[in-house]
Amino acid sequence: MSFxxxxxxxxxxxxxxxxxxMKTDVFSEFTAGVKEGLHTIYDIFPSLFCLVxxxxxxxxxxxxxxxxxxxSPLLDLxxxxxxxxxxxxxxxxxxxxxxxxxxxxxxxxxxxSYAGSxxxxxxxxxxxxxxxxxxxxxxxxxxxxxxALFAALIGDFVCAVVSAVSVRLLLI
Amino acid sequence: xxxxxxxxxMIISAMFAAINGRMGELSTxxxxxxxxxxxxxxxLTGMICLWSGIMRVAQSSGLTEKLAKISAxxxxxxxxxxxxxxxxxxxxxxxxxxxxxGLGNASTPFGIAAMRExxxxxxxxxxxIASDNMIMLTVLNTASLQLVPxxxxxxxxxxxxxxxxxxxxxxxxxSVCALAAAVAAVxxxxxxxxxxxx
Numbered sequence: 001m002s003f004x005x006x007x008x009x010x011x012x013x014x015x016x017x018x019x020x021x022m023k024t025d026v027f028s029e030f031t032a033g034v035k036e037g038l039h040t041i042y043d044i045f046p047s048l049f050c051l052v053x054x055x056x057x058x059x060x061x062x063x064x065x066x067x068x069x070x071x072s073p074l075l076d077l078x079x080x081x082x083x084x085x086x087x088x089x090x091x092x093x094x095x096x097x098x099x100x101x102x103x104x105x106x107x108x109x110x111x112x113s114y115a116g117s118x119x120x121x122x123x124x125x126x127x128x129x130x131x132x133x134x135x136x137x138x139x140x141x142x143x144x145x146x147x148a149l150f151a152a153l154i155g156d157f158v159c160a161v162v163s164a165v166s167v168r169l170l171l172i
Numbered sequence: 173x174x175x176x177x178x179x180x181x182m183i184i185s186a187m188f189a190a191i192n193g194r195m196g197e198l199s200t201x202x203x204x205x206x207x208x209x210x211x212x213x214x215x216l217t218g219m220i221c222l223w224s225g226i227m228r229v230a231q232s233s234g235l236t237e238k239l240a241k242i243s244a245x246x247x248x249x250x251x252x253x254x255x256x257x258x259x260x261x262x263x264x265x266x267x268x269x270x271x272x273x274g275l276g277n278a279s280t281p282f283g284i285a286a287m288r289e290x291x292x293x294x295x296x297x298x299x300x301i302a303s304d305n306m307i308m309l310t311v312l313n314t315a316s317l318q319l320v321p322x323x324x325x326x327x328x329x330x331x332x333x334x335x336x337x338x339x340x341x342x343x344x345x346x347s348v349c350a351l352a353a354a355v356a357a358v359x360x361x362x363x364x365x366x367x368x369x370x
Contacts, residue, residue, distance in 0.1 A: 015226055015230045019230070024233040029229045033224040037223075041213060041217045044284070048212070049209045049210075050174075053209055056208065058184065058185045061185035061188040061189035062189070063184055102324070106327060111331045112333055120328055121346050124324040125344075129314040136283060136310040140306060145173040145310075147362075151311045151361060152310070152314040152315075155351065166345045166346050
């Protein structure tokens with residue numbers, strides 16, 4: 001039994017107990033929330049659909065591998081393992097795609113190798129940037145997102161560089 | 173922004189597929205993935221409905237307001253001009269708490285609700301332009317706040333790692349650096365764009 005197994009039931013029961021104590025009409029509030037949830041998905045679905053389809057296209061085209069080959073001199077310069085290049089490129093686009101590449105690195109290089117450790121740190125300290133951007137801004141129908149993409153990619157870049165540095169300092 | 177990402181990726185994919193000789197795979201993937209997108213949306217619908225329901229109960233009972241009061245001193249450093257325990261701040265608190273605990277499914281519905289409440293509270297005349305606070309929240313969510321990287325740890329264990337949790341300190345350092353860089357970028361860009369407008 002893990003931490004996350006405990007936390008969700010505890011949150012649900014806790015919220016219900018508190019709401020009953022405060023004499024909230026739990027059922028009608030819950031169903032009203034569900035209705036709002038349906039509106040939300042209705043609003044974000046078109047953007048989500050677009051992104052999923054284009055990301056799938058990008059993955060199958062072999063674009064990530066090609067970009068990794070192109071930037072491999074830069075990766076060498078930063079001491080970033082070549083095996084993790086694909087992971088770094090695909091991580092902002094696709095959560096499931098990144099996990100597939102990650103498993104492949106664990107299988108071929110081993111989880112405790114340099115590449116395996118860097119991949120673990122990279123995966124553990126980043127999120128699916130483009131998915132988040134598209135869903136969050138679709139929800140408020142904001143078309144002009146100004147510097148959002150730039151700031152998010154700065155975060156992802158620093159994440160990649162520091163993951164290699166921290167593994168070298170702490171683990172190897 | 174999205175038009176560049178979507179169009180760019182489509183064009184690049186077609187180009188790369190031509191170079192790599194994977195046109196057949198690409199067209200199959202395009203046709204199959206539409207179904208995948210709908211499936212993902214259905215899974216997401218369940219999650220969003222569940223957490224929206226719970227969130228609404230917590231909100232109308234006054235629980236989220238209490239939580240927001242606790243987190244307000246820290247969060248008001250990041251978000252400017254939002255009411256201390258207003259609805260926007262409440263949902264931002266829930267979103268960030270869910271992220272830290274690693275409840276990925278819950279953080280998205282909370283984050284979306286927070287975006288909407290920021291929009292309501294700021295009530296800007298230009299609805300198509302993202303505000304500084306909206307960008308801050310979104311960029312926070314593109315960085316990782318999760319304390320324990322459960323997915324990576326579980327996979328490391330499955331592939332025979334001797335110490336699956338040994339990555340923790342490195343993950344924390346990396347997450348904090350990435351988060352600090354992203355937040356600094358948001359703050360600096362926000363300041364520049366405000367100065368331009370004056």
